[in-house]
Amino acid sequence: MATRTEDGVARGGSLARVLVYGLLLLAAAYFLLPLYVMLTTSFKTLGQISGGNLFALPAPFSLTGWQQAWSSACTGSDCTGLQHYFWNSVAFTVPAVLLSTAFGALNGYVLTKWRFKGSEIIFGLLLVGTFVPFQMFLLPMARVLGMIGLDNSVAGLTLVHSVYGVAFTTLFCRNYYVAIPDELVKAARIDGASFISTFRYVILPISTPILMVCVIWQFTQIWNDFLFGVVFTSGDAHPITVALNNLVNTSSTGIKRYNVDMAGAIITALPTLVVYIVAGRYFMRGLTAGAVKG
Known part of the structure; x- marks a missing residue:
């Protein structure tokens, strides 16, 4: 009886830990999503931005946005x-x-x-x-x-x-x-x-x-x-x-x-x-x- 109880507690603790980490990962993904969009958009060309998916990766990567943002005249x-x-x-x-x-x-x-x-x-x-x-x-x-x-x-x-x-x-x-x-x-x-x-x-x-x-x-x-x-x-x-x-x-x-x-x-x-x-x-x-x- 004691062994069954301990196994049940262990399984319950493992399930709770999985749920906690799952919620934390979802929260992290939610808060990191804007950063992902910013990064991917910064490496896209204007054509990719206007005609592509907001969440799609740049294809190909372009440094034009970074060069224009940084260059100073x-x-x-x-x-x-x-x-x-x-x-x-x-x-x-x-x-x-x-x-x-x-x-x-x-x-x-x-x-x-x-x-x-x-x-x-x-x-x-x-x-x-x-x-x-x-x-x-x-x-x-x-x-x-x-x-x-x-x-x-x-x-x-x-x-x-x-x-x-x-x-x-x-x-x-x-x-x-x-x-x-x-x-x-x-x-x-x-x-x-x-x-x-x-x-x-x-x-x-x-x-x-x-x-x-x-x-x-x-x-x-x-x-x-x-x-x-x-x-x-x-x-x-x-x-x-x-x-x-x-x-x-x-x-x-x-x-x-x-x-x-x-x-x-x-x-x-x-x-x-x-x-x-x-x-x-x-x-x-x-x-x-x-x-x-x-």
Whole structure:
């Protein structure tokens, strides 16, 4: 009797496992279907797209869409293709991510391990900053950028994203550092470590998970931003998101180039995908590290 019961439980467990994996595979296929359509369409010619099946594989494969989406030829302040604007986005995203992450880590360290009068008020103001909509910053930032001579420039966009991102990175790092024992900082002080030395040699070495969270969050937000890019830049200073919008909505022949549009969308999305693949394993670890204290 016991053997029959155990066999029944085993068969039931196997059936449940098969059903679970089957549902997961169906869900994965459902969410990956748009990506499949984008990839296959990007490798088709316009003739294949207009006369073929949406889900059919390219026959033959064509790189024309990718070449037209990437190739860049500039006339005056306007460029065709995404190559020029891709490097624009790299030029402001990388320094903005590094600056906002560095200042966020330093702020989080100060607000948790070096308490001072009014620190809670400052943290509260930074917290409020994370809930302020983008649109409320547009006019003040545009005026400031014009006053300092950084309007319509990649450098100005770097400054905007760096300043706006500090509130988020400070919140992340502060919640993470709350869970770090105060005794580590006290021991460093007793040993004669300075403010910066304690941060560099004690705090930073154990901050990898939360720093990766900040990098992934900031990179995704900054790279994918459209609003700041279209408001604070113009012409050849546009980021790739604005250039992709222009690419999709313009055609010299009047014919919708779906292969070029799909290739451009994939090119635009690739950097964030690479960042998630490289650093994604730290993301959940860093998000939950300070969730039970502070």
